[in-house]
Amino acid sequence: MLDIKNLNAGYGEMHVLRAIDLTISQGEVVSVVGSNGAGKSTLLKAISGIIKFTGMITWNNESLSSLKAHTIVQRGIVHVPEGRKIFPEMTVVENLMMGGFLCKKDQQKNLERVFDLFPKLAQRRTQLGGTMSGGEQQMLAIGRGIMGNPKLLLLDEPSLGLSPLFTEVVFGAIRTINTSGVTVLLVEQNVYQSLNISHRGYVIETGRIVLTGTGEELLNNQDVKKAFLGM
Amino acid sequence: MSFLQPLISGILTGGVYALAGIGMSLVFGVMNISNFAHGDLMMLGMYLAFFSFTLLHIDPYISLVLIIPIAFMFGYMMEKVFINRVIHHPHQNQILLTVGLGLIMSNTALLAFTSDPKILTTTYSSSAFNLFGDISVSVPLLLSFLITCLITVILYLFLSKTATGMALRATSQNREAAQLMGINVAKMSAIAFGIGTALAATAGALIAPTYYIHPLAGHSFLLKAFTICVLGGLGSVVGAGVGGIIIGVVEAMSSTYLSSDWKDVIVFVIFLAVLLFRPQGLFGKKGGQ
Numbered sequence: 268m269l270d271i272k273n274l275n276a277g278y279g280e281m282h283v284l285r286a287i288d289l290t291i292s293q294g295e296v297v298s299v300v301g302s303n304g305a306g307k308s309t310l311l312k313a314i315s316g317i318i319k320f321t322g323m324i325t326w327n328n329e330s331l332s333s334l335k336a337h338t339i340v341q342r343g344i345v346h347v348p349e350g351r352k353i354f355p356e357m358t359v360v361e362n363l364m365m366g367g368f369l370c371k372k373d374q375q376k377n378l379e380r381v382f383d384l385f386p387k388l389a390q391r392r393t394q395l396g397g398t399m400s401g402g403e404q405q406m407l408a409i410g411r412g413i414m415g416n417p418k419l420l421l422l423d424e425p426s427l428g429l430s431p432l433f434t435e436v437v438f439g440a441i442r443t444i445n446t447s448g449v450t451v452l453l454v455e456q457n458v459y460q461s462l463n464i465s466h467r468g469y470v471i472e473t474g475r476i477v478l479t480g481t482g483e484e485l486l487n488n489q490d491v492k493k494a495f496l497g498m
Numbered sequence: 499m500s501f502l503q504p505l506i507s508g509i510l511t512g513g514v515y516a517l518a519g520i521g522m523s524l525v526f527g528v529m530n531i532s533n534f535a536h537g538d539l540m541m542l543g544m545y546l547a548f549f550s551f552t553l554l555h556i557d558p559y560i561s562l563v564l565i566i567p568i569a570f571m572f573g574y575m576m577e578k579v580f581i582n583r584v585i586h587h588p589h590q591n592q593i594l595l596t597v598g599l600g601l602i603m604s605n606t607a608l609l610a611f612t613s614d615p616k617i618l619t620t621t622y623s624s625s626a627f628n629l630f631g632d633i634s635v636s637v638p639l640l641l642s643f644l645i646t647c648l649i650t651v652i653l654y655l656f657l658s659k660t661a662t663g664m665a666l667r668a669t670s671q672n673r674e675a676a677q678l679m680g681i682n683v684a685k686m687s688a689i690a691f692g693i694g695t696a697l698a699a700t701a702g703a704l705i706a707p708t709y710y711i712h713p714l715a716g717h718s719f720l721l722k723a724f725t726i727c728v729l730g731g732l733g734s735v736v737g738a739g740v741g742g743i744i745i746g747v748v749e750a751m752s753s754t755y756l757s758s759d760w761k762d763v764i765v766f767v768i769f770l771a772v773l774l775f776r777p778q779g780l781f782g783k784k785g786g787q
């Protein structure tokens with residue numbers, strides 16, 4: 268479905284990603300884990316067209332390298348960015364409608380889908396995005412992503428700064444989203460939880476992929492245990 | 499003289515200033531660019547109104563029907579050809595570019611129209627009526643104000659109800675997130691600049707019947723537009739609307755109670771004071787840039 272070969276990317280002079288190879292198949296949840304500054308967000312930004320890259324990213328046999336970010340969304344790749352990036356002066360419903368900017372005819376159906384997933388958002392329809400708590404904003408950010416009818420959903424640290432309770436809600440939602448047929452690429456520092464719900468995972472270190480395997484294999488890997496799980 | 503006299507003329511003039519300020523604020527919000535050519539775009543609007551009147555015999559207020567789409571297209575193209583090249587550059591590059599474009603416009607106008615000020619005299623240019631007995635209300639100023647209100651309401655509805663309007667607001671609130679929603683932010687920038695130009699030209703056309711029309715006329719309005727934006731909080735359209743009225747009233751009051759030489763000084767003092775003490779603007783919540 269998504270095929271990345273020899274991907275290099277960075278910011279101006281600064282090289283961040285080096286020779287990344289990664290594939291995602293239809294229906295999978297794939298995790299990318301790594302420490303701060305490893306290049307996880309940069310990887311998602313390259314896929315969604317926010318930054319330029321060299322190498323190959325192919326999506327259903329189409330190269331993404333010459334496509335603009337807004338066209339990539341049209342193809343069904345939706346990126347929920349790190350730090351939520353909610354529109355602060357728009358209401359919950361307006362934020363969700365922006366998520367459905369390109370598929371207005373499904374807007375009503377998708378709104379119901381989001382409100383089923385996060386009933387709390389349904390109670391807050393008219394609250395301004397900027398006045399919501401971090402956890403609520405995260406739900407809104409994921410909901411806004413779903414409004415775009417994703418085939419592949421890129422999630423950048425959805426559990427960042429969330430209480431254990433909200434973290435449960437968010438990971439539960441990711442499972443539900445995946446069961447409904449959406450492929451998920453999940454970037455996380457919450458290594459245990461994310462590998463636990465993932466079919467496969469990649470470990471990234473200073474811009475390179477150093478380890479890959481199924482979720483279970485990685486969870487049982489000695490290096491992963493030592494580096495991320497404190498065991 | 500009654501205190502109400504400068505208040506009312508101030509509000510009427512301020513409405514037109516507000517229009518110019520809103521245009522600049524919209525551009526700043528969506529593109530994060532301070533447009534130093536904004537005053538010169540106003541000057542172009544003045545000349546467009548002047549020539550529609552003298553050559554085509556169209557009333558300056560009616561000519562807005564032509565001026566608005568022409569100015570929009572002009573601004574849209576200007577963004578496509580020049581401004582978008584510096585959108586990710588440091589502010590000093592953007593300032594140099596817009597100052598340069600402004601200079602080209604004002605100097606072209608000097609060559610084409612000479613430095614002789616022109617006056618657009620309509621049948622109602624100096625007509626006025628009395629309110630509450632002793633307050634005189636200028637007819638062209640009142641018309642300008644009403645048209646300003648109409649345009650502001652249309653703009654408000656456009657920004658809050660239409661898909662493109664909402665996309666513009668989204669881009670101004672978070673450009674990267676807007677991109678991730680599938681919004682073509684490059685196009686939004688061009689649209690914002692087109693609207694900003696249309697608003698500047700409209701403001702210019704609206705004041706054309708009451709001001710001297712001159713190739714350098716835009717320069718004094720540039721400072722006003724900046725002050726209005728800063729006062730209202732950079733990027734805030736509503737704030738710019740209120741800021742415009744405030745500046746109009748302050749000017750009218752200082753002309754009445756001090757002398758008209760003082761009004762620009764006072765505007766400049768307000769500009770600096772707001773920057774020093776309240777850079778987020780009177781209504782702003784976000785930190786200033």
Ligand SMILES: Nc1ncnc2c1ncn2[C@@H]1O[C@H](COP(=O)(O)OP(=O)(O)OP(=O)(O)O)[C@@H](O)[C@H]1O
Pocket residue numbers: 278281283301302303304305306307308309310349456
């Ligand atoms: N806009 C930018 N301009 C310049 N350098 C950047 C930019 N964004 C990120 N970087 C740098 O790129 C490197 C990788 O950053 P990235 O955000 O991809 O890391 P990450 O793995 O997502 O980290 P974290 O877990 O802290 O979010 C870092 O060294 C960072 O400083």
Ligand SMILES: [Mg+2]
Pocket residue numbers: 307308309349423424
């Ligand atoms: Mg990151």
